[in-house]
Amino acid sequence: MAPVAQLLQDNGLGPRIVAPSDAEYDARIDSYWSNSAKLxxxxxxxxxxAEEVATAIKVLAAASAPFAIRSGGHTNWPGSNNIDGGVTIDLSCLNTTAIAPDLETATIGPGARWKDVYAELHKFNRVVAGGREGNVGVAGLLLGGGMTFFTGRHGFACDNVVAYEVVLANGRIVNADAQSNSDLFRALKGGSNNFGVVTKFTMKTIQCDRVWAGMTFYPKQTIPRAIDSLCAFADNVKKDPDSNLIWMVTHLPQFKDIVVATLFNQVAGVESAPAYDQWRTIPETMNTIKMTSVSEMAFEYNMPAGYHNIWFTASFKNDRRIVSKASELHDQLAQELGEIAPDGNFFTQCIFQPLPTLFADQSVKAGGNVMGIERHAHDGLLFLATAMLSNSEQEALAYPKVKTWVDAVKRYASTIDGGNLAWTYLNYADPSQDSLMSYGKENVRLMKTVAAKYDPHQVFQNLCKGGFKITNVNA
Structure with a gap:
């Protein structure tokens, strides 16, 4: 047994330890979504x-032993939620969802997956403003901010958290809400793993039975019309904040070509809402839209596992020229990756989502967070650039090509007045991207102050590996 495992066993955690010689060890490593994260x-x-988490943190901190925290294990890059040679604290057993008697709030464990959260809440015709991909873990999404289907009405996922139960670096278990530890409460809304381990989230629930939702696919010849429709839709979110979309041009192995795909979700259950009228004029190759539920969607729409993944992100002004440039350069990337993976077994995604100033308005109305999106002067688009490859050798070759693509789009956006927006979404960011710095000086100062107050010995800065560390931000 490794010395650090022996230390945990000596402090009463023996039944919770999974060693490399145990069959369950390989199962836990294999359960990571991205092969890149399988350390x-x-x-x-x-x-x-929470008490067992507290014991572990105290023991590891006292021994200066490095550790990582895992919720769902969906962040794609190595070391984000796992560690070589240290202790990975896997929160998957803290996975319960319980709705309050008045149905207005739900308490959710950090290791729950969103598909299971929605399945439980669906029994009461309720949802929370949580993740849109069913296999994503609760804690990672919420602590990174969280884009949701309900952001136009209720703000980001973190804006819907009303209380956190947190294990601090000294092993204390505290509650943070608008009245108690209110500085910690605010910092956790987008501040990631800089302050402690959240062992319980209490979230506002939303009454929601049926939604009108699904995927549409279009041939790549429709890209110019689809870009026009995307930008027009993003311009009009304020008119219908219940209608959502995620738009992408993507290389899919099954097609061995680029196609256009759009995920629609009308969360008020309005069939064929006017917000989608322009999309209906574009010829489709496939359409899965139907009356369904958030719970059913979370089980149906999931990104394939078992690949090596590269993600970069940016935020841009809602301008069709920027989207066109990103799409054009994506075509070039797909050709280059075809040379790296000649069997065609690779995915690319050039994803855009509306990021209107309305989202920031809803966050402020809900009490605010630390992401600083209210600084945006224009309605925007959130950009996600991804590549999924079969092995680590292909990943290493593809990484600089994906980075070059994103850098080129950002350079082009800089030629347009207000083209680049400040926010770098932490949950989509590559480790080279300074996500926390993008929150703005005031929020950086707040996070630094909170980290120093609740973790004066910098356990979560130095021993807790992975994530974006606030002490590394110069402000």
């Missing part, structure tokens, strides 16, 4: 209570 910890710890 080899000295052991995996599976705590079943």
């Amino acid at each position: 080899k910890p000295a052991c995996v710890l599976l705590p079943k209570s």
